[in-house]
Amino acid sequence: MRNKLMKEEKMEQEYYMGLDMGTGSLGWAITDTEYHILRRHGKALWGVRLFESALTAEERRSFRTARRRLDRRNWRIQILQELFSEEISKVDLGFFQRMKESKYYPEDKKDINGKCPELPYALFVDKNYTDKEYHRDYPTIYHLRKMLMETEEMPDIRLVYLALHHMMKHRGHFLLSGDISKIKEFKGTFLQLEQNLKKEELNWTLELSNDEIQFIENILKDRMLTKSVKKSRLIKQLNAKTPCEKAILNLISGGTVKLSDIFENSELDGCEKPKISFSDTGYDDYIGTVEADLGEQYYIIESAKAVYDWSVLVEILGDSSSVSEAKVKLYEKHKEDLRYLKKVVRKYLPLEYKRIFVDTEEKLNNYVAYIGMTKKNGKKNDLQSKKCSKEEFYDFLKKNVIKKISDEEVVSYLEKELEQGTFLPKQVNKDNSVIPYQVHMYELRKILENLSGRSFFIQENKEKILQLFEFRIPYYVGPLGRNEEGTEGKFTWAVRKNNEKIYPWNFKDVIDIEESAEKFIRRMTNKCTYMLGEDVLPKDSLLYSKYMVLNELNNLRLNGEKISVELKQQLYKEVFCRYRKVTIKKLKNYLVCEGIVDKKVEITGIDGDFKAQLTAFHDFKEKLTGVTLSQKEKEEIILNIVLFGDDKKLLKQRVMRMHPELTEKQIKSISMLSYKGWGRLSKAFLENITAHIPGTEEVWNIITAMWETNDNLMQILSKNYQFMDIIEEYNSIRKEKNLSYKTVEELYVSPAVKRQIWQTLKVVKELQKVMGCAPKRVFVEMARGEQGNQKDKRRDSRKKQLIDLYKKCKEEEKDWIEELNKSEDQQLRSDKLYLYYTQKGRCMYSGEIIQLEDLWDNTKYDIDHIYPQSKTMDDSLNNRVLVKKEYNAAKSDEYPIKESIRKARKLFWKSLLDEGFITKEKYERLIRNTTLTPDELAGFINRQLVETRQSTKAVAEILKQVFPDSEIVYVKAKNVSNFRQDFTPDLLKVRDMNDLHHAKDAYLNIVVGNSYYTKFTKNAVWFIKENPGRSYNLKMMFKGDKDIIRNGEVAWKAGNNGTIVTVKNVMKKNNILVTRRTYEVKGGLFDQQIMKKGKGQVAIKETDKRLTVEKYGGYNKATGAYFMLVKSKDKKGNEIRTLEFVPLYQKEQIEKDEQTVLEYLRSEKKLVEPEILLEKIKTDTLFKVDGFKMWLSGRTNERLIFRGANQLLLSNDKAETLKKISKYVQRRKENKSILLNDRDGVGEEALEKLYGAFLEKLKGTIYGVRLSAQAETLVNKKEQFMKLTKEEKCMILYEILHIFQCQSGSANLKAIGGPGKAGILVMNNNITNCKQISIINQSPTGIYEEEIDLLKL
Secondary structure, eight states, rough: OOHHHHHHHTOOOOOEEEEEOOOEEEEEEOOOOOOOEEEEEESSEEEEEOOOOOTTTTTHHHHHHHHHHHHHHHHHHHHHHHHHHHHHHHOOTTTHHHHHHHSSHHHGOOOOTSSSSSSSOOOOOOOSSBBHHHHHHHHSHHHHHHEEEEEESSOOOOHHHHHHHHHHHHHOOOOOOOOOOHHHHHHHHHHHHHHHHHHHSSSSOOOOHHHEEEEEHHHTTTTTTTTHHHHHHHHHHHOOHHHHHHHHHHHTTTTEEEEEEHOGGGGGGSSSSSSEEEEEEETTHHHHHHHHHHHGHHHHHHHHHHHHHHHHHHHHTTOOSSHHHHHHHHHHHHHHHHHHHHHHHHOOOGGGGHHTOOOOOTTSSSSSHHHHHEEEEEEEEOGGOOOOOOOHHHHHHHTTTTGOOOOOHHHEEEEEEEHHSSSSSSSSSSGGGBHHHHHHHHHHHHHHHHTTTHHHHHHHHHHHHHHHHOOOOTTTTOOOOOOTTSOOOOTTOOOOOOOOOGGGHHHHBBHHHHHHHHHHHHOOOOBOOTTOOEEEEEEHHHHHHHHHHHHHHHTTETEEEEEOOOHHHHIIIITTTSSSOHHHHHHHHHHHTTSSTTTEEEHHHHHHHOOOOOOOHOOOOHHTOOOOOOOOHHHHHHHHHHHTTTTTHHHHEEEEEEHHHHHHHHHHHHHHOOOEEEEEEEEEIIIIOEEEESSSOOOEEEEHHHHHHSOHHHHHHHHTSSSHHHHHHHHHHSSSSOOOHHHHTSSSSSSHHHHHHHHHHHHHHHHHHHHOOOOEEEEEOOOOOOGGGHHHHHHHTTTHHHHHHHHHHOOOOOOOHHHHHSTTTTTGGSSSHHHHHTHHHHHHOOOBBOGGGGGTTTTEEEEESOOOHHHOOOOOOGGGEEEEEEHHHHHHHHOOOOOOHHHHHHHHHHHHTTSSOOOOOHHHHOOSOOOOOOOHHHHHHHHHHHOOOHHHHHHHHHHHHOOOTSSSOOOOOHHHHHHHHHTTTOOOOOOTTSSHOOOHHHHHHHHHHHHHHHHHSHHHHHHHHHSSTTTOGGGTTTTTSSOOOEEEEEEESSSSSHHHHHHHHHHHHOEEEEEEBBOOOOOSOOOSSOOOOTTSSEEEEETTSSSOOOOOOEEOOOOOEEEEEEEEOTSSEEEEEEEEEEEGGGHHHTTOOOHHHHHHHHTTTEEEEEEEEEEEBBTTTTEETTTEEEEEEEETTTTTEEEOOOOOOOOOOHHHHHHHHHHHHHHHHOTTOOOOOOGGOOOOOHHHHHHHEEEEEEHHHHHHHHHHHHHHHHHHTTTHHHHSSSHHHHHHHOOOHHSSSSSOBBBBGGGOOOOBBBBEEESSBOOOSSEEEEEEEOTSSSSEEEEEETTOO
């Protein structure tokens, strides 16, 4: 009986669970309440789960949209052929057949009777008219189009078809609405830009007359001017003064512009793409990131682009009336230029002629590389792969022709042509993308009008052809495709009225447009951040704008004091409801006029002008006077505008149906409104959730609370109000009770986070099963994911930021820029030096000048925290200043800063703010005159305890479902890393060494998380109120002499013999379980690029036997979905075992039944009597070969590629050396010439010891089994290693590390005379002769595993 009781007790043991979630890894740990790692099934319960991080849907989507675009293009051409087929067959039965067969070599072609035709032509085989004559008459398709517009007789119907075929294929873009005359008219486009600049209230003060607009037009379309000349003439003539005016004029001239100048917002310098230029070749690639950074304001860039596109279009058309005419002129110009260039070269550089016009070498940017074609022995050769850009070709001409010619007249002519970019122009270039479809449409109409008088067929089909040309499937109807069974596919939602074939002219009869649109809305609307399953509001909805304005307005402070609720409501009604955009200036004027403040008022709490505005409120007030619509009706109209604003016709129909009482004019003005984008909250969240007003029996909702108090949303959701509890209750009712992948799938987070959560769930559920009960507490830390890279991007430009700032302030007493240029970017990573420059070399408190050479002397200067560090843990630059040592000592934990200092320095600080050296937030902290309130102090502690990120909340929600009775506690990564630093050499973390640090982080999450949790409970506000004036020091939590106890529960015993002893002991151990997620490969079937003939493994079209790889090339690198273990016979009849891969593109075929698989193995893999032993071995399966563990990661030809699965362990001193090396290598990546300095603390002896340690590992441990060759290299090359400089030794040691890492990398040991790719783990796919080989299947945690011997199956 006693044993049974003990067993039950053991089952129900109280335990903590720690989780450390990264984008590609999960660390986990299970401890008792005293932080000892528990054991079960003979294994220590801490481990790491590794997985490939999931990609976003972007790549898949871009392939899908490209496929659709091509499908739809082919569909148009197919319909065009249907229209023409009867007419053409009267003249030439085999015309379409020949076009279809044009992809084959002459001997493979077939005519309509299936025979090989006599003549190899693709288009014409008439007696006296073949392709030769056709190309002689019409060198390019534009010559043909031009002829059809002008001809006076009826041309061959086949020529008409060819021209229309080309137009259907290249229709131009659909970005501009309206007719062609408007597109050619400049004034409207420019006025739209000007109107937008004023609406956004940017610093555009120019009032331009009609003459001045005409001047801009003339300058922009003048082909003789370069970009910079255009810019400077515009700025001078229009007298542009502000940065915004200059930037906009530069932008529309095609120049490069800083976004921060246009929007006068220096924060934009930190975004990923701070500068843009419409004439960049890569503009389309990066504009997406710019749109993301600018958000709402992106439309300014769009309207400037419209002006620029207009000028490019004018340049393309010039004085021609049609594209074809302009293109024919280009062709003629190219011909003339080529003649001229050849003449010049023959005359002055006869020996260079071949190099300029004939040779084809790699990287030779000559004429043949520019046009992508050369003639050899009278035959044309395609050079697409060696093609160069116009800029590269012009550079080639400058260096190889212009520089070598002495004739000044020739030189100046060529220089001018190259400068203007008009020399040897091409018909097909990237500028064609700015041609709107209306320009081609104009041509199409002209051709059809010209011919319809002479042809009954064209007369009859003219309307259909035009409809086909301009037909687009509206985005809200979406793809029209259906699956085989006629059901909808994953990406389709169109509703059909019947099953007829769809043509442009019956589209509305077959598709139910409104019904499809409704379905589209339900599909596309995002879900509320806080409430499960609720649709979000449009960003411009009346309710959401009200929330946005209040959320900003509630932070407003006048002279450092919060405003009263009455004043806030007054400002809302009298300022926001009166002006569209509220600037600080308007606000100040109002306050001064009302006598509320004097002119010297300091307005803080908002960042620049107000971002939020009541756009829709003003629109309805102005556009719909005399109409009374309810709030609900207005919201419905706004929703419709967001959804269908791009399709004005549909929008009008819908509004008319909803409100028949409105006049034509009113409906028109509604349909002209443009609202875009969605908010993040739902109506249910802002209006339907109600909670008790603190201290009363009445209830209110969130939007009312924001109106009746001065708290912003974050404060409203805090513990002071009960909203959050009610929301959680609401959500828990709506959740699915059983957790499945569907639960995760529906979360509104990225695919990478979904995979993270699902992997965590699998591990957590297994741990609960092993432990027999739920944990008492779960501690979760989530990595920041990819945002980490942003930090480095910004860091690099510190030097540049400073130089830019100093350029602006001219009257300085010393030449700062020269001094800055001397310092490395690297040095400015030192915060001390960076602060020195942002304070113009003065002490922030005394204003005295600091001598640069004394800066590093810690007895003289120190970094001080404005808000006390012990209370706020705020270590950002906004909270740090460089001061003389005695000021820091004197200030200790006081705040605000002494009044005497504030008074004396206020002007200096203000000047730093105005010139952009310090941020507004830093300035406000410096000048503030009130102490930190208990609420603020609690807020700082809460930041250590509370998570704000969407993805982490999603994880916590799900964990809450798995463990309804456990407490879920967030842990901040910063707190854990501070803890590691407090006890540094013992708790060192070297990421590059192995994967075990994830589990150790999870363990520390328990220790640190539990200490914070116990000290402050969940509610820091309560802690501060219960302990008024009590001194607590966040920095000394673990280093101090106080235990952390609450209600008898000890979370941390202070002192050297306390908890830290347990922690250090655990952290020394490495008995950690590591597993990897195995998976079948999905995605691209093979490389996209088709290889040339004879190369590639996969035929271009499997079903077409004529397209053989030998003759037509094929696709390379077929992706393998998974492997199988197969037994078969070799030539001598002996049994062999091989691992064969199943290609992804054949997977479905092969998996039909066992017979097809065996057939595949016999025919494709040439195996004799194959027999399948193991059906599926997925990627990242764990193999054990002669005791050496490795993960299967892929294959190349007949060899399998692995990555090691043995974790590298080094003694503490060597790990420390490795960490220093790793830091140095990272810095070196940014700056190749950087040397080690004393602060790096890397000694020769330590480096040699590490080399020795690596060698020992390769010789004396399990690594020797598969890496003995590398051991030999290290033994033989030791002397060469000793001769290297310290920097080179670091680089080579870092390379050697790659041999041990569990990634499929290799080491480049060339620096010591070794191989360039050392340590790749490969193995033949024939495993018959292995001594021992098995695969190990592990459960997600690795606690359970089974080993399968591949030789005994």
